Amino acid sequence: MLRREVLDSFLRFRAQSHGAQLIHALVTEVDVPSSPNAPYIIHHLINNSRHSLAVDVVIGADGANSRVAKSIKAGNYSCAIAFQERIKLPDDKMEYYKDLAEMYVGNDVSPDFYAWVFPKCDHVAVGTGTVCSKQDIKKYQRGIRERVKCKIKGGKVIKVEAHPIPEHPRSIRVAGRVALVGDAAGYVTKCSGEGIYFAAKSGRICGEGIVKASEGGEKVINEGDLKREYLRKWDDKYLSTYKVLDLLQRVFYGSNAGREAMVEVCGDEYVQRMTFDSYLYKRLADGNRVEDVKMVLKSIGSLIRCNIVSREMQKLY
Structure with missing residues (x-):
């Protein structure tokens, strides 16, 4: 099981060893330029002293309460x-x-x-x-x-x-030369609440996309580059996973009867294998179509049975 204090420290120092400049500061706001090629200005505090930094591209990886997201009016989410x-x-x-x-x-x-x-x-x-x-x-x-x-x-x-x-990805994850990744973009899966893998993966896809589109830093990228090299690749790979997990949480987590049905369904060996493969590879596993139909029917049967039992228990108590 992951300890963030260990992972975060490791990632920071690894980035630094590859040439990244670490600035221990609190970002307060980001000024969005009025002209296409002008720099973004990142305002931040270092020991209560105000500083600013001009940059060509911003990747907002600053969590669910992202100030970068607010700067580009990325919208709220539950x-x-x-x-x-x-x-x-x-x-x-x-x-x-x-x-x-x-x-x-x-x-x-x-x-x-x-x-x-x-x-x-x-x-x-x-x-x-x-x-x-x-x-x-x-x-x-x-x-x-x-x-x-x-x-x-x-x-x-x-x-x-x-x-x-x-609870869901933001409506806007790219605006101009600003991209949101991880919790700032809303990349936390339903059912499990997992976000670490998807934060790291989105950061990698976004970073590699910027390097490719900018030809290694030789030219300034634009919004279309970020959408093509980052958003489209991310959505093609993971969006279906988020939609399925969202559905599962709505079906199974809303009541005790639904949770009992989930536990009952998870006793099936095929369900366990599909769940394990999907979790391990972070994508919906390819299963046997016949077994998939059986799994759906078993799930419906469990939901009906558990709801009946729940109603009968409520009558007794």
């Missing part, structure tokens, strides 16, 4: 909130999570997403997320802690984190 606690466990309890990550579903831990316990080398991250009930996120955090209280007993909270999670 966000989930993820909340987690990093917990240092006693050695015997940490051993349990040596090769295990856990996912929990239910209205007590999230009304429309899932909760988790993810191992982070020498500690675990215990958290949850939601779109529709952000104001109740701490209640759902108490819910996941209650679910796993025996497993984390004796643990010490070493860090508390909360992050916005984009």
